[in-house]
Amino acid sequence: MSEAAASAPVCGDQHCITCGDDGDPMTVVRVDAERGLALCTDESGARSTVETALVEPVGPGDRLLVHAGTAIARLVKEEPE
Amino acid sequence: MKYVDEFRDAELGRALAGEILSLVEPGRHYKVMEVCGGHTHSIYKYGVDDLLPANVELVHGPGCPVCVIPMGRVDDGIALAHNEGVIFTCFGDMMRVPGSNGSLLDAKADGADIRMVYSPLDALRIAKQNPEREVVFFAIGFETTAPSTALTLKRARAEGVQNFSCVCSHVTIVPPLRALLESPDLRLDGFIGPGHVSTIVGARPFEFIPADYGKPVAIAGFEPLDILQAILMVLRQLAEGRCEVENQYKRVVPYEGNLRALEVMAEVFELRPHFEWRGLGFISHSGLKISDAYAELDAERRFSVPGVRVADPKACQCGEVLKGVIKPWECKVFGTACTPERPIGTCMVSSEGACAAYYNYGRFAREREVV
Numbered sequence: 176m177s178e179a180a181a182s183a184p185v186c187g188d189q190h191c192i193t194c195g196d197d198g199d200p201m202t203v204v205r206v207d208a209e210r211g212l213a214l215c216t217d218e219s220g221a222r223s224t225v226e227t228a229l230v231e232p233v234g235p236g237d238r239l240l241v242h243a244g245t246a247i248a249r250l251v252k253e254e255p256e
Numbered sequence: 257m258k259y260v261d262e263f264r265d266a267e268l269g270r271a272l273a274g275e276i277l278s279l280v281e282p283g284r285h286y287k288v289m290e291v292c293g294g295h296t297h298s299i300y301k302y303g304v305d306d307l308l309p310a311n312v313e314l315v316h317g318p319g320c321p322v323c324v325i326p327m328g329r330v331d332d333g334i335a336l337a338h339n340e341g342v343i344f345t346c347f348g349d350m351m352r353v354p355g356s357n358g359s360l361l362d363a364k365a366d367g368a369d370i371r372m373v374y375s376p377l378d379a380l381r382i383a384k385q386n387p388e389r390e391v392v393f394f395a396i397g398f399e400t401t402a403p404s405t406a407l408t409l410k411r412a413r414a415e416g417v418q419n420f421s422c423v424c425s426h427v428t429i430v431p432p433l434r435a436l437l438e439s440p441d442l443r444l445d446g447f448i449g450p451g452h453v454s455t456i457v458g459a460r461p462f463e464f465i466p467a468d469y470g471k472p473v474a475i476a477g478f479e480p481l482d483i484l485q486a487i488l489m490v491l492r493q494l495a496e497g498r499c500e501v502e503n504q505y506k507r508v509v510p511y512e513g514n515l516r517a518l519e520v521m522a523e524v525f526e527l528r529p530h531f532e533w534r535g536l537g538f539i540s541h542s543g544l545k546i547s548d549a550y551a552e553l554d555a556e557r558r559f560s561v562p563g564v565r566v567a568d569p570k571a572c573q574c575g576e577v578l579k580g581v582i583k584p585w586e587c588k589v590f591g592t593a594c595t596p597e598r599p600i601g602t603c604m605v606s607s608e609g610a611c612a613a614y615y616n617y618g619r620f621a622r623e624r625e626v627v
Contacts, residue, residue: 197294197452198400198451198455198478198508211411223374224377226375226377226407226408228407228516228520229407229516229517230514240455242400242401242404242452243347243374243376243397243400243401243404244374244375244376244377244404245375245404245407247400247452247455247517248508248509248514249508250507250508251507251508
């Protein structure tokens with residue numbers, strides 16, 4: 176394998192959010208209902224555009240579980256038993 | 257962090273570990289498979305296995321989407337990326353998976369225009385920004401990721417994006433589980449079911465495991481308390497002589513799954529008759545391809561791909577690791593010739609791969625004593 180491969184981006188402490196079975200809790204900031212997209216922010220404050228077709232309708236303040244740029248579920252508060 | 261900190265509480269963790277200890281029979285060896293690579297990662301990141309009695313063994317399953325991609329599919333991607341005018345996009349981990357003659361990252365170093373994206377939507381955006389180029393997205397992942405690809409293909413059609421297509425290497429979770437359960441060299445007592453796959457498919461598809469094979473299943477979240485609680489559920493079922501599918505991850509997993517996601521997947525994809533899994537061989541109806549209705553968005557039809565089957569490297573024992581037959585450190589090349597920086601096998605590539613999890617969290621060689 177080349178030197179380029181050796182210096183490839185490596186997922187560190189966190190899962191690789193791109194291809195694993197991972198989900199990021201995010202909060203909706205703004206909704207573009209016409210295009211089925213929402214601007215969301217994660218816990219660190221980073222913002223990204225999220226596909227919301229699977230969990231619509233959404234509104235600002237909603238908490239979503241986001242995987243690979245798509246919201247796959249709404250988050251419902253639950254305490255561990 | 258809301259929804260997270262509650263599930264990392266050390267006191268609650270110790271209490272769950274105590275309950276687990278009270279349930280196990282001394283002298284009996286328990287083998288519980290965590291199906292999902294995300295669970296494998298969490299178990300070693302948080303040291304969950306250190307809280308378990310020595311006779312409870314966690315076996316790592318085939319649920320890492322990168323780890324199960326065979327070398328031939330990587331070669332197909334590289335061949336496609338070398339087409340004149342193509343921008344090839346894929347998830348980060350996929351770039352490091354070795355093919356028979358280097359990885360996508362090596363191909364990038366050789367001049368191919370290969371770009372890492374965080375979502376299929378990002379790939380579509382690149383297509384819209386580069387209308388004179390062909391943009392191909394290399395789609396991998398289980399049912400968690402497949403809806404995202406399906407929605408992007410629908411969006412590409414709706415927005416009239418002509419220069420976007422997708423190589424579909426999506427896989428489904430149930431067929432490999434059935435193949436594992438049929439495997440003669442593997443004896444398992446129960447399963448920790450995949451959390452986010454179940455968000456999409458629901459709990460119902462796993463009911464064949466208790467019904468046909470008499471094994472308990474607990475679908476689990478990814479925080480340490482989620483996993484401990486799921487282990488407790490499995491052991492409690494065993495202690496009480498029950499076997500059923502229990503849902504520990506109710507906060508995001510509905511019993512029936514996400515029906516909209518299942519609909520969009522059914523519209524855009526169809527099952528392949530066979531799909532090759534690294535280390536597991538060909539498994540019937542375990543892979544998805546783009547349906548005829550979306551043929552114009554299928555890169556495998558738009559471009560010619562070699563489609564050649566390539567045998568895994570002889571030194572690599574990813575197959576045995578994926579089946580849970582051996583521990584990563586029992587592989588001959590683990591931590592020596594094969595490291596996350598220079599992987600030979602796919603299980604060392606992704607952070608969700610069992611070998612990478614062992615390596616990154618210092619489990620180079622350890623046999624736990626059996627009670």
